[in-house]
Structures are given as C-alpha cells and as structure tokens.
Amino acid sequence: MLPLLNAANGSLRRQRSERREAVVVIFLQLMKYYNLLTGRSEIPTQNGHLGLTVAWIAEQAGLGIKRTYRAMKDLQLAGIIKVKPRTKLTEQGYRGVVAIKMVTDSIFRSFGLLDELKRQVRYKEKELAMKTQRIIDDANPTAAEHARLLESLRRKVTPKVAREHAENLRQEWLDDQKRQIQLRCLELRQQQPDLPLAEVRRQAAMQLAREALQ
Secondary structure, eight states, X not given: OOHHHHGGGSSSSOOOHHHHHHHHHHHHHHHHTBOTTTOXXXXXXXXXXXXXXXXXXXXXHTOOHHHHHHHHHHHHHTTSXXXXXXXXXXXXXXXXXXXXXXXXXXXXXXXXXXXXXXXXHHHHHHHHHHHHHHXXXXXXXXXXHXXXXXXXXXXXXXXXXXXXXXXXXXXXXXXXXXXXXXXXXXXXXXXXXXXXXXXXXXXXXXXXXXXXXX
C-alpha cells in the first residue's frame, strides 16, 4: 500500500525486514505523541509542547541512533513525515534546537482515514475552544487580570481556532472597556462641563482602573 516507502532504499528490491521493522517502530513512536491539532509529534507540558529529539525517539524505540536516523529518512522520502530544522539566536550566535517532526496527511489518505482525521481535528478544536472559555469563566478575573489571562492563553494555545476564540474574547473585552470609558466620560462632562476633553478621558480611565483593582 505504500510503494514510496518500499522504494526509499533507492532500489527495486524489497527492503530488508530489519529496515522495515525499524520504520514501523519509529513511526509508531511518532504517532504515540501525535498532536491532532498541530500535526506534530510532541509532548504537551504546562509551558507548551516539547519536540522529540532523535536520541529520545531511539531510546524509546529501543533502537540505535543510526537505525533511527535511517528509518526517519525513509519516512521522509516516502512523504509520510516532514522534519523542519529550527535555530534560535543566542549570545554565541545561532544554534540548532529540536527539529519539528510532522506526520503528513498522506499516510491517513493511503488508509482511507483522511475524512476521519479531519472530523477528529474539528472535534478537538471545538473541545479546546470550550476549555479555553471554561478557564476564563472559572478564573472570574478583574478587568486588569482579564487581559493578562487572555494573552497567556494565546501564547499557550497554538491551534488556529483557539487563538481566534481568545482573540474574539479579547476584542469583546476591549469593546466593553471602550463603552465604559465613553459612559464615564459622559458622566464627568455633565459634572464638569469646562474640563478639557483630554483631562476627562484621563480621569475616566483612572477611575475605572481604581474600581477594577478594588
């Protein structure tokens, strides 16, 4: 069913059983940590997701580093996975960090599971959006904390739908704050009609900020 995988060795001959076994074992390790929402193989943590190093994958699979590298190369050549190298800037210059390992849709398409994959992704996206809303509701933050909470969620949650959900909530909060400032400015203008507009806005913002911290 996967002729490209069998041809990854660059020969018309069938791959050796040991090589096929290594490919299967490594692929199962990648799928064990497959993230439906990002398409990556990664480990979730409280501070985001950790990429899988080749050494760690080899240890978990019980294979040597060279066999692991060869198996991942076969999977790449067959279009089953993608590996994207990454670097980060340090004081000593650019240095490599854990590469992103992604499982492509081709493997799901080959086994007739692409539609099911898309259905599961949509389900997970909705579930995560609801979880994000529950976190905000449970926290019951003040106005000042609300913005910080939303920003924190935007950084931790990578899927597009969750980011959009958090952004919509943030925009709703900003619009509400704007309305509150406009109403407070109107009240101050009625109380002090000779006060300059800039001072009216400054006092309105200060009053709302003090009320939010109470």
